[in-house]
Amino acid sequence: MKKFNYLIALSLSVLVSACSGDNAEMAESGDELVKSVNVVTQDVKPRTFTSYVRVIGTVETSNDIMISAEVNGRVMSYAVSEGEQVRKGQTIVKIDDAKLRQEKARLEALASQAKENYERLKRIYEEDGIGSEIEYLNAKYNYEQMNSSLESIKVDLANTSIKAPFKGKLESRMVEVGEMVAAGTPVIRLIGSEDYIISAGVPARYADVVQTGDDVSVWFDTQDSDTLNTPIAYTGSSINPQNRTFRIEVDLPQKANQYKVDMIANLRLNTLRRDSVLAISEEYIYSKRNGYVVYVLSQNEKGDPVASEIVVELGPSYKTDVIIEKGLMPDDKLITIGSAFLDDGMRVTVKESASTEIASN
Template sequence: MKHIIKLTLVTVLLVSCGGGEKTKSVEDLIASGNLEQLRTKKSELSEQQKQVESQIKAIDAKIKELNPLLKVPLVTTFKAKEEKFEHFVELQGNVSTKQNIIIYPEYSGVLTKVYVKEGQKVSAGQALAKIDDGGLGQQLAQMQIQADLAKTTFNRQKRLWDQKIGSEIQYLQAKSNYEAQQKAISQMQQQIGKTIVRAPFSGTIDDVITEQGTVVGPGQSQLFRLVNLNSMYIETDVPESYLTNVTEGKTVEVNFPVLNKNMTATVRQAGNFINPANRTFKVEVAIPNSDKTIKPNLTAKLKINDYTNEKAILIPQSIISENAEGEQYVYTATSKNDSIATVKRVIIKTGKTEGDFIEVLSGLENGAELIDEGARSVKDGQEVKILEIE
């Protein structure tokens, strides 16, 4: 437009300059070949050109002043829509198993036999090692002879007593002696049984700690580490603020960084005790381990679903502003006419965040058109031009 006006004014001036009888046209001057006249004409036209350019600038400034559309800010918008929103609390935990123990002896003595080796699978009750009984076996044999004698004496006294022969006290003494011998044998057998170290559950011998021939003692000497990888779980500490949201049955996304492995699990147990030292409670997440790749004490990253909204409105946090009263607000585009719209400030209340987005609890309806780019430079009631983004 500017160039058209400029060419028009120059043409008018040239025509007016060449239309007089006393003034020669540019073509005539060029044809005459008069150098002085040509230089004079060039100076006149240059001066006229400067005047025309100055007038064009003044016209442009007035056009900008009179045309309100040239002052309208350019913005982009997007429409708010309802969608499913899931919030996750991110934590770190360690893999554990309730069947990962160190086996100690129950009897003092020399470890005379070790029946297993590292990596060997064993079943519950299987003998793992033998401790020298220190002569308990011989004592048991002698006690058995005494018990047999007590049994014979008791049987004879019983037959006599049944025939009303002899005294009752003799019968009762024989009975008492026999029963005492039986209890003594049972106790001795239990003692001897402690010299055999057995597996408390089925699993794998992960480590043979004490070698054959070593003197061992109850609660002091570590013999074996027994591990069962079938019953694995992750244990983590959850802040008390999530007490009502992180409960049994909640979905958990599990990641094992070392294994580059992901899986979905559920909360098996949520603790009922809050640790006063760090204000957390324990949570257990059961995990399958069919391929036996997950080991005790392996680090895991957890994302526990603590909140779900099937019809949530999510908006970028970057478009939210805050007034002096601490209220949060956004700008919407209303009264839209073609690409021109009016800005409206809307007070909102927000909820949980997930990445760069935040949930709007109130203030916005489904389908509301919000100002995105340019939201920081507009004002309530201002007209804006909406750019269409392909």
């Protein structure tokens, strides 16, 4: 009999020890043992809830173009080296124009001949009444065609000099001296020296919350400079069907040499701001058959501290914070540490915590 009593006592000791290991205690109430879980609480306070989305953008400039040849020919020379600044209207590339000059001389002769023939037939037809009207008109049209061909050659000759359409920097040369190019062949890339922007695509689901004028935080992984805070300068009105995003643009400070075209930028956009809401960490929210629940500190009929299971309605979330739309009330004592071991009505023992309020952002 003594051995049997000893085994019972040993079993009870092990059971109490196991509960303590799971952050629980056994409290004696009369002749019965009542399970009590050690918990920590925090006062639920209204606060401002904000959510953000991070997108990746690239640095661009409105003056970043590939300039192509407009005539066929061999590249004769470059007047500017890569990386050099150019003035608007400055010649950058010269294409061989020898054949075009010969063609111009030929057309000038033909045009002169056609003009003399036209004027002669016109004079004798109008003054002397000699010849037919059709001959006179044919001579007129032939002269006009020759003159038009001559003007076209003059345009081609002018296009053998590729000039800068704006002030900028010669970024790269696509062909080398001596290479043949055809009309439409890219020859140089020219980048404007000012007015840099960041272009990014924002997911379509944020189309109703991201607007022109909203503040954006911008930073670069390749730079140690502080984060820029600047407004959205442009918001696109269409959705890209390929990736389901819409375009936004952010202006960068002018004449800032640290920015380079095609640099990768990080942008943080505010997608939601709500004041005076109740928001808690998602780790204290539990899914049950009747929805989502949290545990708050309450009392039973005897006045003992117990956990009360509250069904809550969830709202928007950001990172680990979730807005509680319904269920919680201001100044409710939310059970945080130890809540994972609770059921509705379970006895609890409240322990001290370094903070008794939910930190606000």
